[in-house]
Amino acid sequence: ALRQNTSKQPKLSQSSFSLRSHTCGELCSSHVDEEVTLCGWIQYLRQDLFVILRDFSGLVQILIPQDESKSELKNAFLGLTVESVIMVKGRVRRRPEGQENKKMSTGEIEVCAESMEVLNTCRKLPFEIKEFVKKSEVLRMQYRYLDLRSPRMQYNLRLRSQMVMKMREYLCNLHGFVDVETPTLFKRTPGGAKEFVVPTGDPGKFYSLPQSPQQFKQLLMVAGIDRYFQLARCYRDEGSKPDRQPEFTQVDIEISFVDQAGVMSLIEGLVHYSWPEDKGQINVPFPSMTYEEAMRDYGVDKPDTRFGMKLVDVTTAFQGTQIEFIKDALLKPGGCIQAICVPEGTVRTESVDSDSNVPTVYVAPVRADGSLKSPLSRLLSDTAKQQLLQMAQANAGDLIFITAGPLENVRPLLGKLRLQCAELLECYGVPVRDPSVFHFLWVVDFPLFLPKEDDPEMLESAHHPFTAPVPEDAHLLYTQPHKVRGQHYDLVLNGCEIGGGSIRPLCPFFSVLLVIRDVIAFPKSFRGHDLMSHAPDFVSEEDLKPYHISVVWPRHGGFNLRMPFKNLMIRSFLPIEWPASRE
Amino acid sequence: ALRQNTSKQPKLSQSSFSLRSHTCGELCSSHVDEEVTLCGWIQYLRQDLFVILRDFSGLVQILIPQDESKSELKNAFLGLTVESVIMVKGRVRRRPEGQENKKMSTGEIEVCAESMEVLNTCRKLPFEIKEFVKKSEVLRMQYRYLDLRSPRMQYNLRLRSQMVMKMREYLCNLHGFVDVETPTLFKRTPGGAKEFVVPTGDPGKFYSLPQSPQQFKQLLMVAGIDRYFQLARCYRDEGSKPDRQPEFTQVDIEISFVDQAGVMSLIEGLVHYSWPEDKGQINVPFPSMTYEEAMRDYGVDKPDTRFGMKLVDVTTAFQGTQIEFIKDALLKPGGCIQAICVPEGTVRTESVDSDSNVPTVYVAPVRADGSLKSPLSRLLSDTAKQQLLQMAQANAGDLIFITAGPLENVRPLLGKLRLQCAELLECYGVPVRDPSVFHFLWVVDFPLFLPKEDDPEMLESAHHPFTAPVPEDAHLLYTQPHKVRGQHYDLVLNGCEIGGGSIRPLCPFFSVLLVIRDVIAFPKSFRGHDLMSHAPDFVSEEDLKPYHISVVWPRHGGFNLRMPFKNLMIRSFLPIEWPASRE
Structure with missing residues (x-):
């Protein structure tokens, strides 16, 4: 390549200094009749007639020459394996009428190959580089350099x-x-x-x-x-x-x-x-909220404000209650009773138990007639029940979670429950948190x-x-x-x-x-392991000598029991005390 | 401060979002009559009348009010120590005629102080923040945060x-x-x-x-x-x-x-x-040179082309010589004799021995009559001497270094000598390498x-x-x-x-x-020490436990003898063999 004049250039060029003249994805009908050089990866071959070539910018269709005089070039193309790297020279032409592909950004054109050079051959891969092929996280991390080829990671x-x-x-x-x-x-x-x-x-x-x-x-x-x-x-x-x-x-x-x-x-x-x-x-400017407001309404100092289900103080509904453990809770410093109401929570989660992949939740639904279907129900006066439903703004089919205990424990617990309800509802296809919306x-x-x-x-x-x-x-x-x-x-x-x-x-x-x-291009696993290079790894005592350290091997094999905390198992809507206060 | 509208701004603003309205160094006659707020460090006080205030952008003169009604403000200014941090509000005015300071970029104006707030008081410093105050490298590194205040580091x-x-x-x-x-x-x-x-x-x-x-x-x-x-x-x-x-x-x-x-x-x-x-x-484009050319002409693969003194092969001048060690050197594989000529080297370095701070060099000058003043001189024929002077393009007053040995040793040795001669000449005030010139x-x-x-x-x-x-x-x-x-x-x-x-x-x-x-804002010393924080530092055995390592203390105290290699002591121009070939 000729040494190019590199003084201040005004515009982004993705092919400057390169053996390629264009990127695959930028080609369109305005390039028709142009001679182009492309470098990229074989996405797939089709009908012995087309090669779909990929680079970071997208896909383009290469037409394999079919006439006898070019049989050598044709055979070279047909011998290619997917994900091999090639350089192709050819001329851009408009696709024959009816053969355009509207789903493809380069679907109006194709490149008639005139020569091709294999830059690197690919043998069998551990998985296909296609978005719809589901791969395990471990496999993705182990072959991160292949995983990074996916359009999403690019x-x-x-x-x-x-x-x-x-x-x-x-x-x-x-x-x-x-x-x-x-x-x-x-x-x-x-x-x-x-x-x-x-x-x-x-x-x-x-x-x-x-x-x-x-x-x-x-x-x-x-x-x-x-x-x-x-x-x-x-x-x-x-x-x-x-x-x-x-x-x-x-x-x-x-x-x-x-x-x-x-x-x-x-x-x-x-x-x-x-x-x-x-x-x-x-x-x-972004909206702002005080720490106290966030804790009061969302039970957390980093509220997700894309959805409601705010915390409600329902202490007054239980004023003068005879339920012993609620009375006890209210007598303690900061004692209170708070609730969240999950709209249509009963409708959506009735079938929870039938699906073993989802955390079990015993539901406390509000019946169609407005009464509470709950063991707590018979312990509450009618007035209290009415007050509770009103304070929680609960309608038929809604689900109420109630918690009693010191304020500083009740809030974070309901804050977590609120997020888990959202997650659970989304498992059942109820849209709660719009992923395309950004609430700063x-x-x-x-x-x-x-x-x-x-x-x-x-x-x-x-x-x-x-x-x-x-x-x-x-x-x-x-x-x-x-x-x-x-x-x-x-x-x-x-x-x-x-x-x-x-x-x-x-x-x-x-x-x-x-x-x-x-x-992150090359993340570590949650144990801090690089599944690709297997870092961290053992180092010989010899290699440690210059650092004047030696390994102290534990006398017994270790065993870590990790308690997954993300998905709390909620077995009852009855007052749950925060673990810390049990001690 | 009011929340500013921060949508795309076209121009660099050094005072956006800030309590200051301007930087010290940007003020000029176009700001006359403007009310400004400045934040900065006290450079010095002058005649109980002026404070010179500094920030990264430069210095500005603040006029301390002298009238009785503002005695409190005046006293506050007079109580300031250098390098204290203050915020000053005041009005810009043109300096009285004859009091302009042409050496100062803000020298046409001064700021009449109307109020002042001390943000931080400075006690005695280990050194003054002035370019001309020479500090030891260790002191600079130990108080790097003060050293960084110097205009050069900024x-x-x-x-x-x-x-x-x-x-x-x-x-x-x-x-x-x-x-x-x-x-x-x-x-x-x-x-x-x-x-x-x-x-x-x-x-x-x-x-x-x-x-x-x-x-x-x-x-x-x-x-x-x-x-x-x-x-x-x-x-x-x-x-x-x-x-x-x-x-x-x-x-x-x-x-x-x-x-x-x-x-x-x-x-x-x-x-x-x-x-x-x-x-x-x-x-x-930058000029380019092959590795072989660089080694041949400069004795190094990263030549400083700002000056000459190139290596010259003078082997033919010694053809048929009777000097034993030169004959021996030439008989070995790759044996050759090469030289560099330091223009006016004798004139400039005659006094070398008298200054003990500079590496000793025994000079081999070319006399005014063109003869060589050297013990080698009597061992060479007149023809050989003439040839040598001609090949080295040496004139009266020049200095020639000659080396015999295998090519791969002779070249790097002369390459180093060439750089040391340049350094030596610069010690004597002879400009050799222009620091304002950039040879890529x-x-x-x-x-x-x-x-x-x-x-x-x-x-x-x-x-x-x-x-x-x-x-x-x-x-x-x-x-x-x-x-x-x-x-x-x-x-x-x-x-x-x-x-x-x-x-x-x-x-x-x-x-x-x-x-x-x-x-580098915070460099390490050549032993890898941070002289400011004293890193690396000892870590208790307790802190090492989680990492399953322990320190292996050396049985005897260590002692490192470092051989400084930078300044070779050159005691003779006689053929010096490269250390490796002595073994």
């Missing part, structure tokens, strides 16, 4: 690349942020239990792989880089937690001389600017401190110790610290926390996570 | 961010490359002695930190991502080598369906597009195999085993492998290898290094 990886590029344009070119790389070989944080260690040649000395560039970005603010960002690789050794990668990337932002509203506008602009066109328009939501006014998990009498930082309190709450710091709100705010998308930030004295920051498995 | 970090952004625009937006992240927790490469290991919770199992995304990018080509790039974090455990960081970043590129010329054009375009405007125009150079046609370092009878891959041979040399692979040229090519800038690539079957790649210390 789309995902390109989408991620483009979104990240737009984010960089927004931060760097429009708002003067400086992209600074910070080290990943760092010093261990005291108490940093989730940090991987990296032994070095100095006996007993280790680096650690940091969980975030937290310290470095604060130092950069101190250093006067007052607008910093980085797509930062982060590491977290969480053992075998599902949906957690041991390494992941986040858009890490820190900016001096700004307040919370400023950072929120910045992030809204970032999302708006980098949002993919084919996902539809999103509107800014700010959750603000987080408490600065929360009770310690292992010692609820003590408080600890809800997020990290660098969050500043909301100024009007600062006077409560030493008297009622649990009431102090922090200048921390999360960005939630469809029930997932996708980013979080806080105001520190002078240095607000924000991080957005990019850890969605299907946009 | 410029460097911003320059790097902008160059990298331009590279991404070129690759992603103009040429359809996909930015794909690959894992850094990988499986250990067999024999990968320079890979850090990362212990995991599985007893005896380790990840490793890869030296490059080599395997992953090849898999991405297989996966049909036919244009890949990544700013890849790479790790290399090289112990205590100077100028090597244990982690560094390279622009990693891989492209399918392309030849060597295509990749070279791509890279030229990349450098041209991302080259900073203030460094002057660079021209493409391709070095091509590398040999596919080179003799093994520890066993010169055997051959090993010169670069890596995935390099394809030059097609016209392929027939020599099994008969004369040392003659086979590989499709490998390096990009050299002013004598530094800044990138390298090779053609593999189908998958050319290219990497460009970004490891220049002064564009």
Whole structure:
């Protein structure tokens, strides 16, 4: 190929510098009569007459020459196996009338092959590269380089690349942020239990792989880089937690001389600017909700607001009840009774038990006449039942879940139930959460401190110790610290926390996570294994010598019993107490 | 601050979302009479009348109000210490006539302070934040966050961010490359002695930190991502080598369906597009030179072509010599005599011995009458001396270095001497290598195999085993492998290898290094230490337990004697043999 003039080019070219003249998918009727060179993978052969060639951009039909003089070329084509890589030269022509394929973006044309070179031959594959061929997750991961050939993965990886590029344009070119790389070989944080260690040649000395560039970005603010960002690789050794990668990337932002509203506008602009066109328009500013509102209505600090089924306090309906355990629950500090109502929940879930693949749920339906079909029913007065139905806004055919206990336990339990009901309904084909809709939501006014998990009498930082309190709450710091709100705010998308930030004295920051498995080219399994390369792997004692470490083999074989927590088995609608309070 | 409308903005704004209205450095006479808010660091106070305020963009003069009614504000200013952080509101005014400062970009104006808030107070610093204050490297690294405040480091970090952004625009937006992240927790490469290991919770199992995304990018080509790039974090455990960081970043590129010329054009375009405007125009295509030419003329495969002093073969001048050791050298396989001539070398280096800070060099000058002032002189015939002077193109006052031995030893030795002469001359104020000039150079046609370092009878891959041979040399692979040229090519800038690539079957790649210390925000010392955080550091046995490893303490204290190789002590111009041939 001639050395091309590479000075500033105005437009995207996917075939610059290349042996190909065009990509497969870009060919259309405007290319008719053009001589083209294509490189790609054999999708399939058809009727000994056509080869369907694929590259990342799409498919195109190659016509195999049929006349005797070209029998050698014809035979070469017929000898091809699917997924082999070839280079084809040929001329584009309009397909004969009636043979157009409207389902194919290149369906108006085909390429009459004039020569062909096999660049690589493919032997039998472990699975076909077709979207509709279902593969097990393990098989996909084991042959990730083949799995990545699927149109969905090709789309995902390109989408991620483009979104990240737009984010960089927004931060760097429009708002003067400086992209600074910070080290990943760092010093261990005291108490940093989730940090991987990296032994070095100095006996007993280790680096650690940091969980975030937290310290470095604060130092950069101190250093006067007052607008910093980085797509930062982060590491977290969480053992075998599902949906957690041991390494992941986040858009890490820190900016001096700004307040919370400023950072929120910045992030809204970032999302708006980098949002993919084919996902539809999103509107800014995003709605916001306080932590207290989120917990009150959704039982969770990252509510999925695409659907209702909000939590309702029905304590008053049980005022003066004689049911012992409800009375007991109400007497405890924070005791309350709350409910969620699943519209048409009985209609849809009557057959739950018959399908063993779905978690068993004993339903507590509202009968057609409005009465409750439940063992609780005979223990409640008619007035109470009426009140309950009214408060829960329950209609015939609906399903009510009721929980009694301390407020801080009841809310998260119903919050989880709410999501599981949505999942269950979707299993039965009831659309609850529209996957094509994107509900962005700010959750603000987080408490600065929360009770310690292992010692609820003590408080600890809800997020990290660098969050500043909301100024009007600062006077409560030493008297009622649990009431102090922090200048921390999360960005939630469809029930997932996708980013979080806080105001520190002078240095607000924000991080957005990019850890969605299907946009990671080579993810680890939930045990942190790379099923393709079999990392992590054994290392010989010889290889460990330079690091002055040796393996301490456990005396007994280990056995891990993992308790899957995702699908709670709900066996009764009767008041369920949160496990913690049983202790 | 009001939530701003953040939809697509056309222009760079450095103060968007911010409490400041302007940056310090952008203010000029067009802002006169405007009310501004500035945030920055106190550079210094002058005459109790002015505060010089600094941010990344520059300096601006703040006028402290002098009238009695504002004595409180005045006192607040006078109580400030340098490097404290403040926010100032005030009005821009033109400086009184005669008080303009032409050396200052904001020197036409000043800001009359109306209010001021101290955001952070600075106590005594370990050194002043001024360019002219010389600091030791250790002190700079220990207080890196202060060192980064210097205008030079602020410029460097911003320059790097902008160059990298331009590279991404070129690759992603103009040429359809996909930015794909690959894992850094990988499986250990067999024999990968320079890979850090990362212990995991599985007893005896380790990840490793890869030296490059080599395997992953090849898999991405297989996966049909036919244009890949990544700013890849790479790790290399090289112990205590100077100028090597244990982690560094390279622009990693891989492209399918392309030849060597295509990749070279791509890279030229990349450098041209991302080259900073203030460094002057660079021209493409870059000149290229074969490996053999580079070794012949410069004694090195990454020649600095900014200056001459090329190697000259002077063997014929010594034909029929009676000098024993030269006769011996010539009899050995590949034996030759080569020289470099340092123009005016005697004039400049006569005083070498008097300065003990500079490596000692015994000079072999050409006298004013053209005769050689050297112990060798009396052993050479007049004809030979004449021939030598002519071949070396030596004039009166020049200095000639002569070396005898096998070609493969003589060339690299003179190559090193050539660079050391340049360094030495520059110590004496003779400009040799213009630092403002950028000589890009391709070095091509590398040999596919080179003799093994520890066993010169055997051959090993010169670069890596995935390099394809030059097609016209392929027939020599099994008969004369040392003659086979590989499709490998390096990009050299002013004598530094800044990138390298090779053609593999189908998958050319290219990497460009970004490891220049002064564009890394937080570099490690040459022993791999972070002088700021003191990483790596000791980790308690308790913390190592989850990783099933323990430290093996060396029985005796260790002692490393490092042999500095950078500045060879050259005690004679007499034939110096390459250390290897002494064995």
